[in-house]
Amino acid sequence: xxxxxxxxSHSVIEKGQTVTLRCDPISGHDNLYWYRRVMGKEIKFLLxxxxxxxxxxxxxxxxxxxxxxxxxxxSTLKVQPAELEDSGVYFCASSRTPPGHFPSPLHFGNGTRLxxx
Amino acid sequence: xxxxxQPPSMDCAEGRAANLPCNHSTxxxxxxxxxxxxxxxxGPQYIIHGLKNNETNEMASLIITEDRKSSTLILPxxxxxxxxxxxxxxxxxxxxxxxxxxxxxxxxxxxx
Numbered sequence: 001x002x003x004x005x006x007x008x009s010h011s012v013i014e015k016g017q018t019v020t021l022r023c024d025p026i027s028g029h030d031n032l033y034w035y036r037r038v039m040g041k042e043i044k045f046l047l048x049x050x051x052x053x054x055x056x057x058x059x060x061x062x063x064x065x066x067x068x069x070x071x072x073x074x075s076t077l078k079v080q081p082a083e084l085e086d087s088g089v090y091f092c093a094s095s096r097t098p099p100g101h102f103p104s105p106l107h108f109g110n111g112t113r114l115x116x117x
Numbered sequence: 118x119x120x121x122x123q124p125p126s127m128d129c130a131e132g133r134a135a136n137l138p139c140n141h142s143t144x145x146x147x148x149x150x151x152x153x154x155x156x157x158x159x160g161p162q163y164i165i166h167g168l169k170n171n172e173t174n175e176m177a178s179l180i181i182t183e184d185r186k187s188s189t190l191i192l193p194x195x196x197x198x199x200x201x202x203x204x205x206x207x208x209x210x211x212x213x214x215x216x217x218x219x220x221x222x223x224x225x226x227x228x229x
Contacts, residue, residue, distance in 0.1 A: 004160070033216065035219075042219055042221060043161065043219040091160050091161070093217075103149060103209065105166065106163065107163065108160030108161045108162065109160050111160050
């Protein structure tokens with residue numbers, strides 16, 4: 001099966017501009033997650049979709065970040081307007097609905113490296 | 118989710134077994150132990166998971182102590198491509214969908 005794909009792999013924008021990151025999860029995976037790694041820091045959770053609904057958005061840093069998952073397939077993460085501290089690598093992950101009481105493994109994409117100058 | 122403690126770094130000679138420890142002394146009965154790794158510039162990669170029994174797959178083995186307060190990930194024959202940061206994570210599934218929380222992990226350096 002195809003893995004989680006993210007686009008673009010790199011993006012360089014100026015402060016104040018808008019950037020939209022895209023994630024295509026593994027087909028059939030209802031759960032989609034966004035994570036971010038800022039230089040030198042740990043990988044941090046941003047939010048979690050179950051199909052098209054936001055299950056948990058507790059990690060979203062502020063209202064400059066907007067995530068959508070229309071139709072429960074691919075997802076976009078828009079940053080508007082971008083600030084210098086938004087630079088980092090943004091990872092997307094997906095997982096299937098777990099059977100029973102077993103949490104399914106997350107499958108990650110290779111990320112989008114965002115640089116805000 | 119329970120907190121985990123891992124050594125920040127480890128070295129292993131190529132071809133030898135790499136044993137990566139993880140302490141999760143506050144783990145509860147419904148929490149699984151998961152291991153992921155992140156090879157430089159790639160996304161985190163799922164390795165293995167277990168509840169209370171030892172587990173083995175094509176990548177690694179997971180040994181969980183009887184009291185479940187600690188575990189060890191074993192890479193039986195480490196190669197240079199196994200150089201990565203390894204994350205030990207505990208997760209529960211309590212009817213909701215639990216996010217994965219990453220800590221600092223263990224940076225494993227496989228030495229030629």
